[in-house]
Amino acid sequence: MAFEGLTERLQKAMRNLRGKGKVSEADLRETMREIRLALLEADVNFTVVRNFVKRVQERSRGAEVLEGLNPAQQIVKIVNEELTKTMGEEAVPLNKSEKIPTVIMMAGLQGAGKTTTVGKLALKLKKEENARPLLIAADVYRPAAIDQLETVGKQIDVPVFQQGTDVNPVEIVRNGMAKAKEDHNDYVLIDTAGRLQIDEALMDELKNIKELTHPDEILLVVDAMTGQNAVNTAEGFNDALDITGVVLTKLDGDTRGGAALSIREVTQKPIKFVGQGEKMEALDVFHPDRMASRILGMGDILSLIEKTQNDYDEKQAKELAEKMQNNTFGFEDFLDQLEQIQKMGPLDEIMKMIPGMANNPALKNVNMDPKDLEHIKAIIYSMTYEERNNPDLLNPSRRRRISRGCGRPIQEVNRMIKQFNQMKDMMNKMSNGNMSGMEQMMGNMGMDGMPSMPGMGGGLGGKISQMAMKRMSRKISKKMNKNKRKRNKKRK
Numbered sequence: 001m002a003f004e005g006l007t008e009r010l011q012k013a014m015r016n017l018r019g020k021g022k023v024s025e026a027d028l029r030e031t032m033r034e035i036r037l038a039l040l041e042a043d044v045n046f047t048v049v050r051n052f053v054k055r056v057q058e059r060s061r062g063a064e065v066l067e068g069l070n071p072a073q074q075i076v077k078i079v080n081e082e083l084t085k086t087m088g089e090e091a092v093p094l095n096k097s098e099k100i101p102t103v104i105m106m107a108g109l110q111g112a113g114k115t116t117t118v119g120k121l122a123l124k125l126k127k128e129e130n131a132r133p134l135l136i137a138a139d140v141y142r143p144a145a146i147d148q149l150e151t152v153g154k155q156i157d158v159p160v161f162q163q164g165t166d167v168n169p170v171e172i173v174r175n176g177m178a179k180a181k182e183d184h185n186d187y188v189l190i191d192t193a194g195r196l197q198i199d200e201a202l203m204d205e206l207k208n209i210k211e212l213t214h215p216d217e218i219l220l221v222v223d224a225m226t227g228q229n230a231v232n233t234a235e236g237f238n239d240a241l242d243i244t245g246v247v248l249t250k251l252d253g254d255t256r257g258g259a260a261l262s263i264r265e266v267t268q269k270p271i272k273f274v275g276q277g278e279k280m281e282a283l284d285v286f287h288p289d290r291m292a293s294r295i296l297g298m299g300d301i302l303s304l305i306e307k308t309q310n311d312y313d314e315k316q317a318k319e320l321a322e323k324m325q326n327n328t329f330g331f332e333d334f335l336d337q338l339e340q341i342q343k344m345g346p347l348d349e350i351m352k353m354i355p356g357m358a359n360n361p362a363l364k365n366v367n368m369d370p371k372d373l374e375h376i377k378a379i380i381y382s383m384t385y386e387e388r389n390n391p392d393l394l395n396p397s398r399r400r401r402i403s404r405g406c407g408r409p410i411q412e413v414n415r416m417i418k419q420f421n422q423m424k425d426m427m428n429k430m431s432n433g434n435m436s437g438m439e440q441m442m443g444n445m446g447m448d449g450m451p452s453m454p455g456m457g458g459g460l461g462g463k464i465s466q467m468a469m470k471r472m473s474r475k476i477s478k479k480m481n482k483n484k485r486k487r488n489k490k491r492k
């Protein structure tokens with residue numbers, strides 16, 4: 001799971017401050033030492049770590065006294081804000097040309113995910129802007145690369161311009177650009193060659209393509225799993241090409257966090273997108289604040305809502321919310337959800353976006369590996385219609401019948417039903433305004449045991465969660481209104 005170690009270590013560092021009315025200089029030094037080690041272990045660039053810790057330490061010392069926040073809560077808030085700042089404050093949109101086509105040149109080392117990202121970005125533009133992109137295959141050194149781009153193009157139904165491997169790449173790009181003008185494509189995405197390492201010949205070729213096309217974007221694709229190497233690669237490409245942004249791929253893997261946290265500060269270039277899976281849909285805009293929350297294990301509810309909004313219609317979402325609230329969520333709905341979730345990406349990543357779930361031990365028990373999904377479906381298919389809609393009917397003899405029907409062991413049937421009930425219970429609590437998710441988050445952050453706040457469930461931590469909830473609900477309603485406006489506009 002991405003950032004797992006870092007999240008745990010940062011939470012542990014801040015837990016040391018738990019329950020302290022006043023943070024002594026020694027406490028602060030110890031916490032900063034832990035934070036520094038956590039970041040270094042996550043392969044964050046040394047200078048970035050030094051600057052980060054210095055800023056957090058300075059701000060924590062002179063901790064601006066916020067009404068209602070105790071020192072420990074303030075430090076969590078400072079760490080969150082500084083993590084965000086390190087990654088660039090705000091999401092940076094794609095540069096666009098006033099005249100079509102907008103030219104996006106994609107660069108990166110072999111295997112970083114360049115070709116895949118070209119396809120993902122083209123699909124995103126097509127879906128979100130109704131764009132008509134053209135992809136140009138300019139990697140002539142590996143015939144397989146051209147085939148791969150052709151396959152991607154077919155998959156997303158976007159044309160690919162290619163001239164095989166015998167024509168000079170700059171010439172291919174020149175011809176591809178002419179073709180795009182002729183066909184009035186509004187975007188051109190150029191898939192350039194990759195090498196195992198940065199070399200002069202490659203850089204010269206890329207410079208020539210840059211000179212020819214004056215791209216609006218030069219996006220460097222780097223593999224998040226390679227940590228410091230990704231940062232060094234970004235530095236090298238940036239020196240040669242003056243890139244305009246970075247796409248960080250494979251954030252769905254168990255990357256430690258080094259690349260995400262270092263690239264912006266080292267290169268001064270924004271991370272614009274993140275790749276979070278192999279599927280064509282798995283490309284998301286990079287939001288530094290959401291990534292900071294995710295790293296701190298505070299969840300990323302906004303991205304989760306966006307993901308669901310992309311895949312659900314409003315009616316479905318409303319029905320689901322009602323079912324959660326009335327506790328009438330049954331196995332039929334569960335099947336629907338499983339299929340939706342399968343489309344969104346790996347389940348553990350989705351769950352991590354829910355506040356408090358990142359390091360939740362319960363999550364480790366929610367055993368829904370994609371390969372188990374078919375078994376889960378088989379179990380549900382062996383239930384009668386009544387049983388699916390009223391899981392309380394599932395007594396031992398019915399369970400044995402289901403087990404025989406689907407050919408899965410009874411233990412597995414029992415486990416699945418138990419997990420389903422746990423999930424249902426959690427959904428019901430969260431949707432009925434019982435802030436268990438938020439409480440858990442505060443618990444993880446070492447904020448439990450604080451005096452309880454009137455109007456918020458018992459025994460939870462202080463004002464910061466109230467503030468976070470308010471901010472979050474403001475953001476959510478803003479986002480939903482924006483999406484509504486977009487939809488209305490589309491309808492017109």
Ligand SMILES: Nc1nc2c(ncn2[C@@H]2O[C@H](COP(=O)(O)OP(=O)(O)OP(=O)(O)O)[C@@H](O)[C@H]2O)c(=O)[nH]1
Pocket residue numbers: 108109110111112113114115116117145148193194195249250251252253274275276277278282
């Ligand atoms: N899990 C995961 N895999 C990814 C992601 N992006 C790309 N990949 C996979 O990484 C592998 C390499 O991706 P490519 O797109 O072929 O890489 P490339 O940079 O074009 O490589 P060359 O064509 O060899 O220069 C493929 O198996 C992709 O499916 C991602 O965000 N997550």
